[in-house]
Amino acid sequence: MSAAAIFLVVNFFIGLCFSAVFAVVSIYSRWRSVALLFSAGLFIASLTMLSELGVAYAENPTPWAMAAYGTVLAGLVLLHWGVSVLYDRPFPKWFAIGVFLAGMAAYLVVLDLPRSWWGYGFVYQGPYALVTLSAAGNVFMSKRRTAMDRALATVLVVSGGHFLVKATLAAVMGPGSTASAYVSTNYAVVSQSITAVLIVAVGLMLLAVLTLDIMAVERGRAEHDSLSGLANRRGFEVAVKREINRPGERHHAVILCDLDHFKSINDTYGHHVGDMVISAFGTMIAAQVADDAIIGRIGGEEFAVFLPETSPAMAVVVAETLRIGARTMIVSGLPGGSVVTASFGVAALPTKGNLETALRAADVALYSAKRGGRDCVHRARELAA
Template sequence: MSAAVLFLVVNFLIGLCFSAVFAVVSIYSRWRSAALLFSAGLFIASLTMAFELAVAYSNNPRLWATAAYGTVLAGLVLLHRGIAELYGRPFPAWVAISTFLAGMAVFIVIRDLPRSWWGYGFLYQGPYALVTFAATARVLLSDRKKPIDIVLAIVLAVSGLHFLLKAALAAIMGPGATPSAYISTNYAVMSQSITAVLIVAVGLMLLAVLTLDIMVVERGRAERDGLSGLANRIGFDKAVKLAIKKRGDRQHAVILCDLDHFKAINDTYGHHAGDMVINAFGTMIAAQAGGDAIVGRIGGEEFAVFLPDTPIAVAVAVAETLRLGARKMMVPGLPGGFVVTASFGVAASKPSDGAQDALHQADAALYSAKRGGRDCVHQAHGLAA
């Protein structure tokens, strides 16, 4: 087995492995379509190995050379389309098909030209390079500019340049007088070895982008309450700490609220009705607390609102708005005319103390509101609003 054939086999196996991995990732990723396009692109491109061997050892190298060129081009176009979906840069199917047909037309025009001509390699590799550079541009022009995205763009750009490098190497080293002779040239060994490295690099970077996205989504789910749609205790505390860190030495406010007689709602109308109350209340306070507010469900029927850069008097007014909003809620599963009420505790947050001390004070004010008859707002230190 020649070195070029060995690299062809290696590239085939690498392509199949990455194809299988992306197929599995598509099950878990929100970018399912992009992952499947990556899987299909790498699978189709990996078939080039079989066609390259057919070119070398069959009696009809012309047909197999066309198939070998077409599988690489089709694989690159599919990868490009997957990248376009991943980065929100449209690449319609008709454009992808037109790109593939244009590349194949170039190949058909040049395949009878002398392979020893220096320009042959650039015309041959040109469509590959253009498709790859176009994919690079889609990443760079997207709104996503995280380090992983920049690295992917660099790897794609290098991959595009490598096609031009191979064209230059073909002019210097010679690609073989005929398609059949290619497999036995030193150029073939160099070309396939470079390709092996870049398949791994591009595959790993695309896999890293999808994997990190899956991790972000799962982390978000771990910090969000599925019933109310709000942040859970972990997510609320994390968001509050980040807000305090960004805002610096300023005064904030905290509101704690608890649904009144929630156990009685569950016992009388069923847990489904209770779930609907939680959902409706969470939706209401998220809508009315204000754009900068951080809202979370931190217990069974207990909710918290963090109001950055907010004086205590304003926070009390917000709590009163939420109290009235609860009374106006129409909740599926509850009889008409049933009024949901909630009690509220409000406290100021000192930047030096963080939010925990304010939460403790708001909690004490909340229990004061409960003892004071419910359906009311109490400010910390027992001062009724």
Template sequence: MSGAGFLLTVNFLIAQCFCMFFLAVSARSRNRVAARWFAGCFAVASLSTVFELLVAYVPPPKPWAILAFASVLGGMFMLRIGIGHLYGLKSNRASLAAVFVAFVVLDYLIYDLPRGTLQHALPYQMPFAVALGMSAWAAWRARVKTFVDRALVVLLALTSAHFVVKAFAAVLAGSGTTAKDYISSQFALLSQSMSAVLIVTVGLMLLCVLVLEIVADEKVNAEVDPLSGLLNRRGFDNRVDALMAGQGPHSIVLCDLDHFKSVNDTHGHQGGDAAIRAFGEMLQAAAPRGALAARIGGEEFMLFLPNTGKQAALLFAHALRATRSVSPIPGLPPAVRVTSSFGVAEVGETEPLRFAMRRADDALYAAKNAGRDCVREAEPPAQVLEVVRRTN
């Protein structure tokens, strides 16, 4: 087997590995359709290595050569469709299919042109450049944001340009006088070496985009309470410091469902879950933009209101209380009402957040002791600090 034949075999195996990788990733990715198109892209394009070997050893060579061209080009058009799914772009598959057929017909028409000339090499390589250029353009139009997305655009553009360079390399290095001569030519060794590098690079970059999305999704899932749909305590802690760094004042609202144990005892855990779910939906709908809403305990919730003073936070808490006290809960009898109590604290200018949370918690207990279904304002931070000093 020649050096080019060996590289053809290596490229086939690499492409098959990437096909399996993308199929595996599709099981976890939210872009599973894109991942499957990428798997198909590598599977179809890898068939060209089989056809190239058939060109050399199984006459007549013309149908195998055209199939080799069509398989690579078909894989590239599948890549374009996958890019569209990855970035939420519509792909006109009828138009893509028409362009694909036109390029295959072009390859058929130029087959008998003298090889090793620009008259043959440029029309042969340009369809590949156009197909990958379409993918690069699609990724660019998708308003990419991350470094990996931008790197993918650059890589696709460079890969597209490299096919134009290959046309001139075919003339300079010599690709043989017939399709059968290609596999033993110097150009075949150069071409397959470059293809091996590009297969690995493009495949790894696409996998990187998909895997990073999976990691981001897993991070979000780890920080979100599945029952209420709000942040959990970890998600709240991971985000609140950035908001605290902004210009104040900031306020905290602690909320607790009243008589929650009796809801569970009377209506079962499904009834309790329904109450938590309804309260979470209410907080999500009512929370102003930029606020953090979290479920921090069984029936306890917290809101962090950036750039919000005490008076505005109190008005917000009163509105929440009034809404909850009169709203029915889906899944519970229509006459059942689950009220809630609230403690509100404005974070002091230099006060640690945990101190403000402690004051809000004290205010919440005061609301509970006052008969529940009410709002209480926390003591000012100066008074709480003074009490701490005295007890120490």
């Protein structure tokens, strides 16, 4: 078996392994259709390696040669499709079909051209290059601008450009006098070795993009409270610390809220109604505060609101608005005329201040409100002056 044939076998298994990995990733990623497109594209493209062996050793190489060309093109179209969906770029199905048919038409033109002609490789490799470079263009034109996205676009540009490089090498080194002779040429060894490197590079970059997305989703779940739709304590603290570490002299405020007599609501009407109260309260807070506020459910019936660049006096006004909002909530599980109340504690958070300290101060004010009769707003001692 020639060196090129060995590379064909190796590349086939590389493509097969990446296809299997993306099939597994599709189970866990929210981009399930994208991962499946990548898996299908790599699987189909890997079949070209077996087709090339058929070209070299079968008695009738023509159908194998057509399969070799078509599987690569179909695989690239599917990868382009997946990239387009991932980066929210248009790629209608009819366009995918049209690109594939146009590429196959170009291949049929190549069949009638002498393989020794210098332009043979460019006609042959041109559709591959166009599809891959178009995928790179979709990444560059998308709204996503992370370092990983730029790296993927760069790898796709290199991958698209390599088809033109191979066309040049074919003109210089010769692709073989016949399709069957290709596997025995030095050009085939160089071509398949480059292909091996780029399969790994593109596969790893696509896998990295989807893996980072999975990690981001899982991180979001870890910082999200599904019942209220707000951040949980961890998510709240992460978001607030990110905000207070921004440059500039800025003073903030925090509000702690606690639903009054919540245990009696659960005991009287059941935990399902208690969950409805929690959800309604979280929705009310989100509707009443400014868009730049950070809201979290940090305990069973306890909520926190961070108000960036807000004075203590204004924070008290916001807390009073929330107190009134709680009283006017309508929760379907509660009998008519039922009123839900909440108590509030307000504290300042100075520039580069400590969030934990501010939360403790607000907590003291909150329990002062509880002891003072509930359904009221109390300020931390340093704000009372």
